[in-house]
């Protein structure tokens with residue numbers, strides 16, 4: 710199946726960005742690990758990062774035409790602000806798992822609300838880069854269901 714990983718704003722800085730909160734793994738390390746895991750089980754994984762809300766929205770809209778079966782999404786700061794990106798996910802109706810590196814519930818109160826969690830199949834937060842791997846395992850399990 711085809712799986713899309715979408716990373717929101719500032720996640721291009723992973724590795725150097727507040728490493729005490731987000732860890733020292735870079736975005737390209739995360740993406741190559743996920744690509745490898747997907748390939749081993751016969752799936753195809755595509756990854757995209759953008760700092761621009763409209764690019765993420767357009768990527769989600771394209772995903773439907775491309776036949777993407779599952780999305781792993783870290784909306785980053787757009788988690789707490791973007792009705793527009795939420796609406797895009799609702800519109801394409803592609804199942805998705807919301808991932809956050811940090812435990813957003815243990816941080817500032819403005820990070821406690823997500824515009825995505827009620828639409829998501831599930832939410833993983835606080836487990837660092839490993840969270841993407843757990844999300845991918847869950848997605849592949851669901852996609853491999855007969």
Ligand code: DQA
Pocket residue numbers: 718719720783784785786787788808809810811812813820
């Ligand atoms: C984040 C948490 C968000 O609150 C923050 O704005 C981010 C990253 C995370 O992965 O922990 O940019 O989504």
